Amino acid sequence: MQAHTEEHHIVPKRVYALVFVTLIILTWVTAWVSTVDLGRMNIYVALSIAVFKATLVVLFFMHVKYGSRLTKLIVCSGILWLMLLLFITMSDIWTRGWIGVPGR
Amino acid sequence: MASHTSAIEGHGQHEGSHDPNLKHHFENAEQQKETATLGMWAFLLTELMFFGGLFLAYFVYRHWYPVAFIDASNKTDVLVGAINTTVLICSSLTMALGVHYASKGNRKLLVMFLVLTLLLGGIFLGVKGYEYHDKWVHHEIPGEHFECHGCRDAGHASLFFSLYFGMTGLHASHMIIGFGVLLVLIWQAWKGKFTAKWYTPIEIFGLYWHFVDIVWIFLFPLLYLIDRVGKPLL
Numbered sequence: 001m002q003a004h005t006e007e008h009h010i011v012p013k014r015v016y017a018l019v020f021v022t023l024i025i026l027t028w029v030t031a032w033v034s035t036v037d038l039g040r041m042n043i044y045v046a047l048s049i050a051v052f053k054a055t056l057v058v059l060f061f062m063h064v065k066y067g068s069r070l071t072k073l074i075v076c077s078g079i080l081w082l083m084l085l086l087f088i089t090m091s092d093i094w095t096r097g098w099i100g101v102p103g104r
Numbered sequence: 105m106a107s108h109t110s111a112i113e114g115h116g117q118h119e120g121s122h123d124p125n126l127k128h129h130f131e132n133a134e135q136q137k138e139t140a141t142l143g144m145w146a147f148l149l150t151e152l153m154f155f156g157g158l159f160l161a162y163f164v165y166r167h168w169y170p171v172a173f174i175d176a177s178n179k180t181d182v183l184v185g186a187i188n189t190t191v192l193i194c195s196s197l198t199m200a201l202g203v204h205y206a207s208k209g210n211r212k213l214l215v216m217f218l219v220l221t222l223l224l225g226g227i228f229l230g231v232k233g234y235e236y237h238d239k240w241v242h243h244e245i246p247g248e249h250f251e252c253h254g255c256r257d258a259g260h261a262s263l264f265f266s267l268y269f270g271m272t273g274l275h276a277s278h279m280i281i282g283f284g285v286l287l288v289l290i291w292q293a294w295k296g297k298f299t300a301k302w303y304t305p306i307e308i309f310g311l312y313w314h315f316v317d318i319v320w321i322f323l324f325p326l327l328y329l330i331d332r333v334g335k336p337l338l
Contacts, residue, residue: 010207011200024190027324031186034329035337040334046325054318061200061314068138071145075174078149082156086114089160093167 011060019060026053125302137304144308148315151278155319158271162326165263165326172260174331176252179244180268181235185328188231189320195224196317203310209300211293218290218306219314225279225286232276236269245269268327275323278316285309 021095030049038045059065130136141235166173191217202217243251246262255261289309292298298306 011204013201013204016197016200016204020193023196025192027186027189027193029181030325030329032337034182034325034332035335037333043330046329047322050322050325053321057196057314057318057321061196061317062311067141070138071141073144074145074149078145078152081149082152085153085156086160086163090163090167091165 011063011066015060019056023053023056123301125304133301137307140304141311142310147161148311151315154271155271155274156268158274159322159326162267162271165260165267166330169257169260169263172255172257173264175255175257176230176261177327177331178251178262178335179239179242180328181238182328182332182335184231184235188228189324191224191228191231191318192317195221195228196314198224199310199313203303206293206298206306207300208301211298212240212298214298214303214306215290218286218293222283222290225283227308229276229279229283232272239265239269271323271327275316275319278319282309282313282316285312316336 006073026049030046033045033049034042036042064071114279126133126136130139198217198220202214202221205217239245242250242253244265246266250258250262250265252258252261252265286309289305293306
C-alpha cells in the first residue's frame with residue numbers, strides 16, 4: 001500500500017522534458033513577440049504567456065497536478081488572494097480618471 | 105529519552121522495521137510528507153503576497169507614468185534577459201530531475217542534478233551581476249548620480265529602476281538563500297541521508313526553487329519585454 005501510493009507521485013521523465021521544451025520555446029516566443037506591434041495587446045500577450053508558463057511549472061515541476069485536493073485548494077486560495085490585491089487596487093487606479101470631479 | 109523512543113515504536117508503525125525519519129506524531133510517512141508539503145505551500149503563499157506587493161507597485165506606477173516606464177524599460181537588455189530566463193528554466197529542470205532521482209533512491213544522480221542546479225543558479229546570478237554592473241556604469245542606479253539618457257521623464261524613470269533593483273534584488277536574494285540551502289542538501293545527499301522512502305527536504309526545496317523560477321517568469325516580461333515594439337531582438 002505504502003509503496004503503491006509513493007509510486008503514484010513519481011512523474012515520468014518525458015513529462016519533465018515536454019514541459020521544459022515548452023517553457024524554453026515560450027521564453028523565446030515571448031521575447032520575439034514583444035518586438036511585434038500588437039498595440040495595447042502586447043502586454044496582455046506577454047502576461048498570458050507568463051501565466052501559462054507559471055501554470056506549467058506549478059502543475060508539473062511542483063507536482064500540484066499529482067498533489068492532494070488540500071494542496072490544490074491552498075494553491076488556488078493563494079492565487080485568489082493575489083488577484084484580490086492586484087485587481088481591487090488596480091480597479092481604483094484605472095478608473096480614477098473616468099469621471100470628472102466637480103470643482104476640479 | 106528512553107520513554108520517547110518507546111513512544112515512537114509504539115505508535116504509527118504499522119509494518120516492518122522502524123523508519124528513523126518518521127516522527128512519532130504522524131500516522132505514516134505519507135501523512136508526514138503531506139504535512140511538510142502543505143507547510144511549504146503556506147510559506148510560499150506568504151512569499152507570493154510579499155512579491156505581489158512589488159508587482160502591484162509596478163502596475164500602479166506603470167499606469168501613472170507610462171512614458172517614463174517605456175523609456176526606462178528599454179534600457180534593459182532583452183537578449184541577456186532571455187538567456188538568463190533560459191538558464192533559470194534549465195535549473196528548474198535539473199531540480200525537478202534531482203527530486204525524480206531522489207524518489208528513485210539514486211544517490212549519485214541526485215547529487216549530480218543538485219550540483220547542476222547550483223551551477224546554473226550561479227550562472228544566473230553571475231549574469232545578473234553583469235547587468236547590475238552595466239547599470240552602475242551607466243549611472244542608472246536611483247540616487248544622487250542617477251541619469252537616464254534619452255528618457256523623456258527622467259524624474260519618474262528612477263521609479264522604474266527602483267522597482268527594477270527592488271524586484272530583481274529580492275529575487276536574487278532568494279536565489280542566494282537557495283544557494284546556501286542547496287550546498288547543505290548536496291552535502292547531506294552525498295552522505296546518503298536521503299532514501300527513496302524519505303527525501304522530503306529535497307522535495308520541499310524543489311518547491312522553493314520552482315517558486316523562485318516562477319517569480320522570474322513574471323519579472324522577465326514586465327522588466328524587459330513591455331514597450332519593445334519596433335526594436336530588434338538581437
